Amino acid sequence: MATRRRADTRARLLEAAAEVFVERGFGATSVEQVCEAAGFTRGAFYSNFSSLDELLLALVAQRHAAVVAGLGAALEQIEPAPVEDLTAFVGEIVRAHLADRRWQVLQTELALHALRHPAVAEQVAEHRADLRRRVGELIAHAAGRAGRSLTVGPEELARAVLALVEGTRFQTYLDPAATRTDRLLLTAVLEQYTRAAGPDGPAVRR
Amino acid sequence: MATRRRADTRARLLEAAAEVFVERGFGATSVEQVCEAAGFTRGAFYSNFSSLDELLLALVAQRHAAVVAGLGAALEQIEPAPVEDLTAFVGEIVRAHLADRRWQVLQTELALHALRHPAVAEQVAEHRADLRRRVGELIAHAAGRAGRSLTVGPEELARAVLALVEGTRFQTYLDPAATRTDRLLLTAVLEQYTRAAGPDGPAVRR
Incomplete structure (x- = not known):
């Protein structure tokens, strides 16, 4: 029970912090404001996170895990179906998983924070390498389905x-x-970075 | 003399504010901190700007004016010369005028601020329309020089x-x-958005 309650507290702190960061900006937010929004004491905060930095990185990890899970599900779904318009397909995936407004704000706050703190940038880079690998797999699969x-x-x-x-x-x-x-732009990049498969396809344009 | 001193004060406030914004973040900066960095009183600040918002927009206007002036000069310089590699040329212009690290940080702060304040976004949009017009002119000219x-x-x-x-x-x-x-990416976009001029050029790919 204690473990469950602890996980709930952590989840509520993450959720409340995301809201306050989007509303006020990461740099203008204090631990106290996050605690107030979540309805917890400072003690509850510090038993879960050592700093707002650590909480921001936990939000990134949470978000990337959700995106990767969503991409994994999308990958399985396209296996049997053909892809008629590669740009439309990739565009839809991108919008569904990456274009969420609140996440865009948080990601921009994160970029600024990473720019000011190289150690943060290093941790973010690891998360992004995994995301890039999954997005690459998905697009390669979709391109294959589109011939x-x-x-x-x-x-x-x-x-x-x-x-x-x-x-x-x-x-x-x-x-x-x-x-x-x-x-x-997506059309330009996909046309440039892919070619029709098979012997009748045009030569690689690079 | 009073006018000249006033312009100097304004310039020093803009310069100091840019430094503090880059260092601390726009959302975490107070008028007092800008005054301290510039070595002025709050009175000096408020006789030049009504708020930090207004100062941030003044920084954008100042930066865009500099970029547009630089692009104008670049436009004049390419008139007589041929452009052998369009991507290299455009890439160089972009790096020279747009890729300054400090400006990138300020621009990111500005994007977050604009996202939270639609009236700010509207004013930024006007500045950007002018920038886009000049960048478009420059690329069209360069493309022409590259055939x-x-x-x-x-x-x-x-x-x-x-x-x-x-x-x-x-x-x-x-x-x-x-x-x-x-x-x-630049190569992909320029190849997709331009074509060889003249009767032997390929059909428009769109």
Whole structure:
């Protein structure tokens, strides 16, 4: 029971902290404010986390685990089905798993924090390597179902897709009227980084 | 003399604020801290800016003006010269004018702030429209010197280039080991968004 209650306390602290970080910004948030939002004492906080830094990294780990689980499920589902429009398919996966607004805010806060603290950046890099591996697998599978093969490694393609997704989301913060750049960019990258499979396909364009 | 001193005070406040924002984060910075860093009183601050928000927007305006002036100068310089490698050329311009680390941090702080305050986002959007117009002009000119014509409008291409530059910079914060994704992406986008000019060029690929 004690273990269960402890897990609940930790989950509530993570949830409350995410809300306060999104609302106020990570840099402007104190341990006290997180405790107040979660309805706990400072003692409850410090029996679960040594600092807000550690809590932020726990949020990243939690989020990446959820994304990876979701991608794993998506991978299984596409096995039997053909993929008619690779851009639409990848775009849908990206939107479903990566384009959540609250997560985008947290991720941006995290990027700033990592920029100021290299040790944080190092830990984040490990989580992201795993995410990139799964995203790469998913896109390689989807390309195969669409009759295309990759002209670069799956992780490199995943890195490009993540960069453009993060870039277009970032741009949307700064210009809410931004149109569908993400779709055009995704088409450009997928066309450049894949080719029609089989003997009739065009030569690798690189 | 009073006007000159006032301009100096304003410039020193902007400079000091940029440093404090980069160091501590915009959300964790107070007017007092900016005054202390600049060596001024609160009175000096409030005779120049009504709030830190207004100061942040003034920093954006100042930075965009510098970038636009730099792009204007670059435009004039390329007029007589041929461009042999369009990706290298655009990449160089981007790095020279947009990839400054301190500005990237400030821009990320700004994006978070704009996300929380739609009125700020609206003002930023106006500055960015001007930047996009100049970047589009520059790339269209460079493409022409490289014997290629655009298959989309120059502002749309500029939006794509800005999105991928911002995305790859953002990714580099989160994963310092990130390789040269920007160059590969830039090649993909420029190949997709331009075509060889003249009657022997391939059909528009869209």
